[in-house]
Amino acid sequence: MPIKIESETIGMLLTDVSRLLRGAFDRKVNAMDLGITPGEARTLIQVALTEGIKQAEIATRMGIEPMTLSAYLDRLEGLGLVARVPDPADRRAKNVVITDSADPLLTELMAGLREMINAYTAGLDEAERELLCGNLRILRDNLRRLDPCLAGKETGKEKGPAQ
Template sequence: MPFKLESETIGMLLTDVSRLLRGAFDRKVNAMDLGITPGEARTLIQVALTEGIKQAEIATRMGIEPMTLSAYLDRLEANGLVARVPDPADRRAKNVVITEKAGPLFNELMTGLREMMDAYTEGLDSEARALLCSNLRILRDNLRQLDPCLAGKETAEKAEVRVGAAQ
C-alpha cells in the first residue's frame, strides 16, 4: 500500500522554500558576476552578521564543515575582502572580520539580493512580510532552544540550566 505524505505541512513547505531560495541565491550571485562564488557570498554575509567571531562558530552557523569554510575564507582573504585577526581572549584563535575593501562588493551583493527577495515576496504587503519574519524568528528560536545541537555550545549550556531548573 503506497504511503501518502502531506506536502503542505510547515516542515515540508519550509524545506521546499529553503531549497528553492538557495538555488535562486546561487543563480543570482553567479549572474551578478561579482568575482566570488555563491559559497563565498554566503560566507561574506555571515562574517558581516557575526563580525569578529571564530571560524568554527561561522561554520556551525552556516551548517558547513570547517574545512569548507576555511577554503572560502582563504579565497576571500586572498581577495582582500576579509581578514583573520587574533582573538583578544584566546591567543591561539583567529576571528574573522570584513575589510573596508569588501564594502562596495558587499553593498552590491545586498542590493541584488534585496531585489531578488522583493520579487519573490511580491504579493505580500509590508505587514505580511513583517509577520512572516516574526513567525520565522519564533521557529528559529524554538529550534535553538529545544535542540541545543543546532545553536552551539553557549545555547546548549543555557538549555541544560533550563532543564535542570525545571526538574
C-alpha cells in the same frame, strides 16, 4: 498500500522554500558577476552579520565543514575582503572580520539580494512580510531553545537580515 505523506506541512514547505531560495541565491550571485562564488558570497554575508567570531562558529552557523569554510576564507582574504585576527580571549583561535575593501561588494551584493527577495515576496504587503519574518524568528528561536544540539551555539543577535 503505501502511506501518503502530506506535502504542505510547515516542515515540508520550509524545506522546499529553503532549497529553492538557495538555488535562486546561487543563480543571482553568478549572474551578478561579482568575482566571488555563491559559497564565498554566503561566507562574506555571514562574516558581516557576525563580525569577529571564530571560524569554527561561522562554519557551524553556515552548516558547512570547517575545511570548506577555510577555503572560502582563504579566497576572500586573498581578495582583501576579510581578515583573520587573533581572538583576544584565545590566542590559538582566529576571528574573522570584514575589511573596508568589502563594503562596495557587500553593498552591491545586498542590493541584488533585496531585489531578488522583493520579486519572490511579491503579493505580500509590508505587514505580511513583517509577520512572516516574525513567525520565522519564533521558529528559529524555538529550534535553538529546544534542540540540545543547538543550545548555546547561536545567540540570534545578528546585525541585520540574512538572505
